[in-house]
Amino acid sequence: MTNFGLPFFLEDTTGKIGGSDFVDLHNRMHLSLKQTLRDAHHTAYIIYDLSSRAAGGRGGLLVPLATLDFGPNNALGTVKIGDGDHVQMGHYLSKVPGFSSSKSRKFRAADGQEYRWTLQADGEWQCTNAKTNYHVATYSMKPAGEPQYSSSSGCMLTVEEAYPHLVGELLASLVIMRHIEQHNL
Template sequence: MTSYGMPYLLEDKTGKLTGSQFVDINDRLRLTLRCTARESTHATYIIYSASGSDSGKPLVALDFGPNNSLGAIAFGSGPQIPMNSFLESSPIGSAKSRKFTGSDGQQYRWSWRTTQNEEWTCTNASNHHVASYSLKVPGEPEYDHSSGCVLTIEEAYPHLAAEMLASLMIMRHIVAHNL
């Protein structure tokens, strides 16, 4: 893969938890989050690849339980894992800071509002910045087909993009529903 010396800047088209497209401004990566089922007992969201030969391929399934409770996550055609097992809270941390083990075997942590310009920050076990999610800058003009929110993934981590998006959506769900 070509190295540009710059992170993936995935524009979140809607900024909503109910579904969106995440498109790199340099068109290197595209992901889609889509609600596929919404019932009183659960809501299911699928993250699809929307680029290259994997276009349309389901990458991750998020199945939330009744009353917006955390449910299960599945990668590809793999088994479902409880979201609380996938995204573990630390014994002394808050629910707004959780860690997970990526498919590369490394540990990553999402934290809420730890820096001034980022709503969410993801770091690795060495505390290096891996990804972040930023809201629209106050005062920035409104644009059609854009929320102004951006998921940034450092250039060395595109292989974890679906995992980063899935774990971020769970973290945002936790905060939105005060879980």
């Protein structure tokens, strides 16, 4: 992967947590969030890295970075990161002590570090290293009043260049956080 000294600017093509593509403006990465099932009992999603397929990863087969399975009535369900086990979302993304709001939660990533997503007052999601408070990623919604574009949602997931190995976990945890906020969980 080419290093530019720039973060990954992943444009969220739809801005919806029900499915979207996240395409880096410099064509270094392309993720896809696909809804695979929706019925009365659960809603399931898979996150794929389409850029690895284009580069010939694993014989061209799509290997999920993460799977998300929400329960009935928008309840939290389970998340599976890569080849790991299915884990309850409420356990994977735990509330941060000292924050009364569910809009700040932390998770332990595959690199062993804890990261924290927090919804800012301006509606932007910030992910930081929970120990060092170092900035890792930001999800920016389209500013209010900005016109609709036919080819873009106006939303952007920005991941610092040092964290491409966590991008599947960052996107999965962000989807869960946005789901928690959308459904007041």
